[in-house]
Amino acid sequence: MELHSAGENALILYLGSETSPAVSARVQAAAEAIEQALGDKLLDLVPSYASLLIIYDAYSTDHLAVAQTVRNCTASLTLQDSNEGNIVVLPVYYHPEAGEDLEALAAGANLSVDEVIKLHSGCEYRVYAIGFAPGFAYLGEVDQRIAAPRLSTPRQRVPRGAVAIADRQTAVYPAVSPGGWNLIGRCPLRMFNPQAEPTMPVAVGDRVRFEPIDRDRFLTLGGEL
């Protein structure tokens, strides 16, 4: 564990140096403990792959007091404390008409389209971080066989709900945005809805499974092509 200064009202806690479910679970456990210990002195927390950014109210506490609290929290950290995370199933319509890069990705990987779908929907992913855009969840890790580098020229417009792969990460685009990930399908659910409670179906630490659905089901669930 390492604790560094980040800014005038922020410290960053490193709980490992690699992407792994174990490190992510430690980040999650630390986030819960620190949130509890700091109470309303805490302004915000940004959990990510192996780190936790802690932003505090510099008018009611200071870096020394927060550092002490963080050290106390992490010293007594046990993984049993951590919430296991919910399991969230996201339906996906995998098809070239919904995922423009599906066929190219399959060809590049020397696999059939069906095999790509099977590999992508055949395992459980962990939500490692949320960022880039509201509701954008970084999920990992995809099977090495279907890991694909980012496009050399990002698209100007990726549709909402696009399910995509970049290296060993996968994600569902929460809104129309530019993007350089490989599109393999589309999810009809809203990943970020300011009017809904909760606004996102997933949180950092949750586990996600993708379930293949057909065109009709996709449209019935509100998907748009």
Next chain:
Amino acid sequence: MLQPGILALLQDAGRVGYHRVGLTNGGPMDPQAFNLCNRLLQNPPGTTALEVSFGGLQLAAEVDTFICLTGAAMNLRINGQSRPRWEVLPVQAGDTIAVEFAEHGCRAYLGVADGFKVTPSFGSSATVIRENIGGLHGGKLASGDVLPCTRTLERARLYLPEERQPRYHDIVTLRVIPGYQQSQFSRYQQRRFFSHAFTVSERCDRMGYRLEGPPIDCSVQGILSEGICFGAIQVPADGQPIVLLNDRQTIGGYPKIGSALSLDCASLAQLRPGGTVHFTPITPHAAHNALHLADSYYRRQPLLERKP
């Protein structure tokens, strides 16, 4: 809104506590000028005002109320007549309010008695264009928009005496709290960073100010994505630092040499392309003290009252 100018946005104090769903802060780029605007108008702190970047704004008043313009030196005209800034002024329904292009500085705040009435999203009215959140419709204001405010007949005509009004310069020194990946920058590179002048590039906006100067090398090109706090100074592979501000992404994978003090970021946000930036290191302890001193200073600024 008759004419929004280059960029006009509704802002309150900013959105706090939603980084975990990926929402950034937004809020005024120069909180000192924004806070004084509300103090002069006797509004509660953080009341929604208009942030005018570069200028060129024109409004038509539809109610009788009071306004106040603070921040960058943009000439204020009511019905064509030049009026003082940093002062509460009455306007009547039918009046035309013009905020001309800035002579110095970049961001001004036009406030109104009791603020603009906007339904908050995620606890704040702050507009973040990239997230399509806040303000009237999540974007920059356009001609024809109606900014809701209430009729106000009484308000003390407070003003900030001229000698206390901030001056905006073309050279800003950013105090930097070393941190994050600081140890990945060699001593020589840190010396380079803290001893050279940098120029504000054309790529400067509410997300961040990209600077140009001698390239700063980091021993790592990328890091595992991690949380980015306000003022963080990220150094991508080309070695040109970017100071990340109100509308920054909440996580990212470039190494960071430290973070600039928010008080100085407010001055940075008043710079336009071509402005000059210097960096100087300070300890977290000195940063903490600077924040408290500034807070005390701004809260105690004596405001005077103009008697008719």
